[in-house]
Amino acid sequence: MAALLQLRAKWAWARLIALAVAMAVLVGSACAFFLWNLEAVTRIRFDHPWLLWLLPVAGMAVAWLYHRHGGESDGGNNLILDRIHDPGGGVPRRMAPLVLLGTLVTHLFGGSAGREGTAVQMGGSIASAVARPFLLAKGHVRMLLMAGVAAGFGAVFGTPLAGAVFAVEVAVVGRPGLRALPLCLLASYVGDLVCRAWGAGHTHYHIDGVAGPLAAGYLDALLLGKIALLALACGLVAWSFATLCHGLSARLRRWVPQPVWRPAIGGLAVIVLFLIAGRADFLGLGVWSPDAGAVTLTSLFSSPEIHPSAWVWKLAFTVVTISAGFKGGEVTPLFFIGAALGNALAGALGAPPELFAGLGMVAVFAGASQTPLACTLMGIELFGPGHALPLVLVCGLAFLASGHSGIYRSQRFAMRKPLWRRPPGHP
Structure with missing residues (x-):
């Protein structure tokens, strides 16, 4: 038997x-x-x-x-x-x-x-x-x-x-x-x-301006402190993104009971944002553009130019789109938001823009999805093992700073983060 x-x-x-x-x-x-x-x-x-x-x-x-x-x-x-x-x-x-x-x-x-x-x-x-x-x-x-x-x-x-x-x-x-x-x-x-x-291509990202720590010890106490500040900012932005998406979605459901009309309102709001911004950089996926002067996810890794407000615009466009019920998901816009936030903070802190764009890209996603280990490994797969140490630091701290509000409402919590109230259903 x-x-x-x-x-x-x-x-x-x-x-x-x-x-x-x-x-x-x-x-x-x-x-x-x-x-x-x-x-x-x-x-x-x-x-x-x-x-x-x-x-x-x-x-x-x-x-x-x-x-x-x-x-x-x-x-x-x-x-x-x-x-x-x-x-x-x-x-x-x-x-x-x-x-x-x-x-x-x-x-x-x-x-x-x-x-x-x-x-x-x-x-x-x-x-x-x-x-x-x-x-x-x-x-x-x-x-x-x-x-x-x-x-x-x-x-x-x-x-x-x-x-x-x-x-x-x-x-x-x-x-x-x-x-x-x-x-x-x-x-x-x-x-x-x-x-x-099948021949489907993927976008390749490179942190070209900074050597990895396995090749040359570029990390010092000052840069580690700046990376920690970036991580905390990414966690708070991730929390803000999730909170805004859930809040706006709930209000639209309450104010507009008929689901067919919610995307109409959201679509009009996206058009208004486009007219205010005066540029199409924040529409669509945001990975690339035929306009050489556009701010895109890939350009944030290759241009030394600092864009202090790009992350705010992309966050606003995405929150409105997702909350109104449009399909697609949040991750690639979160990549854009994180890379643009890293770019902006690199300018303010005097840090390498390429490095901060890469770290910010995965850190905001780590905080918004509440998956720090997966995002750390994603960063290693995308940028190489030479950047493993800052990736671990930035994803871990962003996760801790993002509270208990992630982009997935059906996510459950089996832990309580320090300095945050207990998540719903947590004993």
Whole structure:
């Protein structure tokens, strides 16, 4: 009997591994398709800037589609986290195509949003669809959902190690689901390999102006102090971003009960912000621009020019876009906000702009997502192991400074941060 039980357990694990690989191939392919189309619609928007004036109408169309046919899909990333906590309800299959279409519409018409939400939701939706016919145990469904998140995150950013750790770290802050880590690592690397095999490209970031500490000891007490100040600022900005998004979203839901009208109001607000700012740098993803003089995420790593207010503008554009219900996610705009904040503080503190842009980029995300380990590993994957020490410092301090308000409402806390009130539900 014992031998039979061991055989059944091994068969269950072998089946779970096979399902994770198959799922990751599908997720990696979906992410490649998404990245190709995201690049295409971004180019179309740059070629036809008048599309911004249709953003309110486009947002209404997507909101109507979700309201009429989306069901639970409108829960987005929070629904994925809810299903990781309790896999019983499953994730709708329709979530993947809906969020793909919704995100492409957001970027085609100039909304300031990201792409991680799309990848995570496609990963969770595909993982749930793969699991459904096999009647897996709840624990295995939970691990497969986490592997789907890992595959999507790792594939869309080209950071498979960070993707796997993000998947096990994000659901419960302070209590990572380490049992699922091997499966998440497998799925994340397979998803990334498949996405690259399809020829989908990723943005490359380089901290060229500063040698890494493994090559030359550039870190001294003064620079470490400046990095600590940057980290605290990034944590407070991350807290502000999450608080503003949740607050504005709640007010829009209260003031505008009909969900179809919220993106119309948000789209008009984005247009007003564009007219006030007088430039298109803060629309869309913000990674690149055909305008050589534009402030973009990549330009913040290559230009010695300081842009003291760019992070404020990008934060305002993104808070309005996300709170109004546009699809896409927050991570790439958070990268922009963090890099621009690092650039601004580098000018004020007399620090290397390239280094502070890179550190700020991952630190704001660490605070907003409450995933400091994943963001540290992402920084190492993006910038190289030579910057590991400042990355650990900046992500850890930003996490501590960001309080208990992250961008994901369904996140749970198994720890209490010093100097902050206890999070909801914390004993």
